[in-house]
Amino acid sequence: GENVEQHPSTLSVQEGDSAVIKCTYSDSASNYFPWYKQELGKGPQLIIDIRSNVGEKKDQRIAVTLNKTAKHFSLHITETQPEDSAVYFCAASKTNSKLTFGKGITLSVRP
Amino acid sequence: DSGVTQTPKHLITATGQRVTLRCSPRSGDLSVYWYQQSLDQGLQFLIQYYNGEERAKGNILERFSAQQFPDLHSELNLSSLELGDSALYFCASSVQVSYNSPLHFGNGTRLTVT
Numbered sequence: 590g591e592n593v594e595q596h597p598s599t600l601s602v603q604e605g606d607s608a609v610i611k612c613t614y615s616d617s618a619s620n621y622f623p624w625y626k627q628e629l630g631k632g633p634q635l636i637i638d639i640r641s642n643v644g645e646k647k648d649q650r651i652a653v654t655l656n657k658t659a660k661h662f663s664l665h666i667t668e669t670q671p672e673d674s675a676v677y678f679c680a681a682s683k684t685n686s687k688l689t690f691g692k693g694i695t696l697s698v699r700p
Numbered sequence: 701d702s703g704v705t706q707t708p709k710h711l712i713t714a715t716g717q718r719v720t721l722r723c724s725p726r727s728g729d730l731s732v733y734w735y736q737q738s739l740d741q742g743l744q745f746l747i748q749y750y751n752g753e754e755r756a757k758g759n760i761l762e763r764f765s766a767q768q769f770p771d772l773h774s775e776l777n778l779s780s781l782e783l784g785d786s787a788l789y790f791c792a793s794s795v796q797v798s799y800n801s802p803l804h805f806g807n808g809t810r811l812t813v814t
Contacts, residue, residue, distance in 0.1 A: 621800040632805030690743040
């Protein structure tokens, strides 16, 4: 089955800097890659997703890039703010196959 | 607010007991998913229902069962509870049956088994 890995497990950045979170996946047939943000005491919230027919997608300060050849995708957050501090999960799936989540990365934005 | 409602928020019970977790999906969503989140295992898929029918099973124990009712709300039943069942249990919903559609998560039920 699919295996999704996130590195590193924690990331600390200064407010205003950019943060990049990387994920790798194992199944070359995977075609859907969402990113979720989980704040303390809440459920994961979808923040952006990308499909395999697109290489990059942006939404304000957030962008996701996909490299199908290398089987990795990354979340880019620019101009980080303290409220960006949370756990971020990447996931991957293919048609008719369940979403497989990475183990999450804790992002801390230092004021 | 995702629109997915889970009750109760917290549940404390003893080993060997049985509990029921409830989920109301977003209006219009036909698919309901259950996930277990523990510190060392991340988000583990348990089971999916679509419009009342079971569609997929993940790492769900035989002591656990679920169902989706005609009004589309879902319940997850956990029986013969063990200490290791302590975790956060999330419900998520989506419009389509396909896994390639966005999932919207509730805020979870924190289960503590003592």
